[in-house]
Amino acid sequence: xxxxxxxxxxxxxxxxxxxxxxxxxxxxxxxxxxxxxxxxxxxxxxxxxxxxxxxxxxxxxxxxxxxxxxxxxxxxxxxxxxxxxxxxxxxxxxxxxxxxxxxxxxxxxxxxxxxxxxxxxxxxxxxxxxxxxxxxxxxxxxxxxxxxxxxxxxxxxxxxxxxxxxxxxxxxxxxxxxxxxxxxxxxxxxxxxxxxxxxxxxxxxxxxxxxxxxxxxxxxxxxxxxxxxxxxxxxxxxxxxxxxxxxxxxxxxxxxxxxxxxxxxxxxxxxxxxxxxxxxxxxxxxxxxxxxxxxxxxxxxxxxxxxxxxxxxxxxxxxxxxxxxxxxxxxxxxxxxxxxxxxxxxxxxxxxxxxxxxxxxxxxxxxxxxxxxxxxxxxxxxxxxxxxxxxxxxxxxxxxxxxxxxxxxxxxxxxxxxxxxxxx
Numbered sequence: 001x002x003x004x005x006x007x008x009x010x011x012x013x014x015x016x017x018x019x020x021x022x023x024x025x026x027x028x029x030x031x032x033x034x035x036x037x038x039x040x041x042x043x044x045x046x047x048x049x050x051x052x053x054x055x056x057x058x059x060x061x062x063x064x065x066x067x068x069x070x071x072x073x074x075x076x077x078x079x080x081x082x083x084x085x086x087x088x089x090x091x092x093x094x095x096x097x098x099x100x101x102x103x104x105x106x107x108x109x110x111x112x113x114x115x116x117x118x119x120x121x122x123x124x125x126x127x128x129x130x131x132x133x134x135x136x137x138x139x140x141x142x143x144x145x146x147x148x149x150x151x152x153x154x155x156x157x158x159x160x161x162x163x164x165x166x167x168x169x170x171x172x173x174x175x176x177x178x179x180x181x182x183x184x185x186x187x188x189x190x191x192x193x194x195x196x197x198x199x200x201x202x203x204x205x206x207x208x209x210x211x212x213x214x215x216x217x218x219x220x221x222x223x224x225x226x227x228x229x230x231x232x233x234x235x236x237x238x239x240x241x242x243x244x245x246x247x248x249x250x251x252x253x254x255x256x257x258x259x260x261x262x263x264x265x266x267x268x269x270x271x272x273x274x275x276x277x278x279x280x281x282x283x284x285x286x287x288x289x290x291x292x293x294x295x296x297x298x299x300x301x302x303x304x305x306x307x308x309x310x311x312x313x314x315x316x317x318x319x320x321x322x323x324x325x326x327x328x329x330x331x332x333x334x335x336x337x338x339x340x341x342x343x344x345x346x347x348x349x350x351x352x353x354x355x356x357x358x359x360x361x362x363x364x365x366x367x368x369x370x371x372x373x374x375x376x377x378x379x380x381x382x383x384x385x386x387x388x389x390x391x392x393x394x395x396x397x398x399x400x401x402x403x404x405x406x407x408x409x410x411x412x413x414x415x416x417x418x419x420x421x422x423x424x
Contacts, residue, residue, distance in 0.1 A: 011058030051081030100213030
């Protein structure tokens with residue numbers, strides 16, 4: 001098992017996360033107060049003792065790289081481990097960005113060859129789950145497979161979002177449909193692959209001769225009938241948090257003991273040094289402050305009421321404020337007598353006194369990006385301000401760095417978007 005190299009795809013732009021992914025790579029988006037999304041794949045690697053990890057970065061990687069550091073927080077530094085940043089590089093003709101999941105691995109074949117692994121475990125950095133990768137690799141070896149894909153059933157209405165697998169009685173893959181309109185099963189690929197190294201190199205070099213760039217669209221369908229493709233059935237908590245709704249729901253799952261996600265049991269690791277969290281004082285409940293069914297991080301000060309919400313380090317909830325069914329990220333401040341419902345507040349935001357943000361109805365979808373925001377949430381971008389006394393409806397997006405002069409009146413109607421004025 002020591003001859004297993006991990007390639008962790010972490011360069012994706014979180015387009016469907018809208019402004020949450022506009023200024024950071026999707027795997028760097030904060031999650032559950034203390035963590036970032038990529039922490040789950042890294043922690044899985046650590047507990048599986050797969051400590052040779054290449055992280056493929058691309059889109060706005062600065063905060064992600066600062067978070068990763070040298071990998072020591074996941075035991076990937078020193079004599080036994082390595083966490084290697086693998087950005088796109090200068091190719092022979094021009095600067096060649098990663099154009100897809102398989103193209104990203106193709107660009108790093110030299111790194112794989114130098115590592116001389118017997119097999120390559122390919123992961124995505126934007127899923128929330130706990131998996132014992134070592135058991136999957138052992139299964140792959142026992143089956144003598146060229147490629148093993150982790151898979152689990154999904155709801156039939158969700159199949160269009162995934163690569164869908166048809167398998168035989170021996171869990172061998174007989175068909176693969178990438179995000180089909182009409183799915184032949186509800187068994188979804190989790191984007192977790194174990195390849196024999198020789199097979200991986202062969203299929204990537206074949207792909208390079210054509211227009212293909214992606215495992216799901218190009219490589220895997222092209223392997224059918226030529227190689228031994230095996231399903232590794234998974235039966236735990238797993239969620240793709242690539243949309244605002246799925247991201248919000250996964251955070252709320254953390255607060256639900258019946259959901260299957262248990263951060264204490266999972267012992268997920270993170271970097272508490274990057275933003276100074278390790279030196280913050282314990283959270284404090286002051287005056288009339290009250291908290292129920294919530295996750296509260298170090299450095300939080302609560303003078304108001306917090307219910308079923310997640311507060312990241314350094315958040316301040318002023319007296320009389322009510323925060324319910326919401327996510328408030330690092331060092332944001334919710335003013336006195338403000339009220340937040342079903343709202344995601346990014347870092348370093350200010351919600352002014354007496355502001356009312358969100359409500360419980362779905363209302364109209366966001367007018368500019370209806371496919372991103374239609375289930376009644378509000379998203380406030382980092383460093384944004386909601387003015388005192390403002391009333392903000394549902395399915396509203398407030399862009400990063402918006403300040404009070406950018407608002408057209410005290411009310412933001414359902415489905416609207418607030419952006420900085422052009423003069424700014």
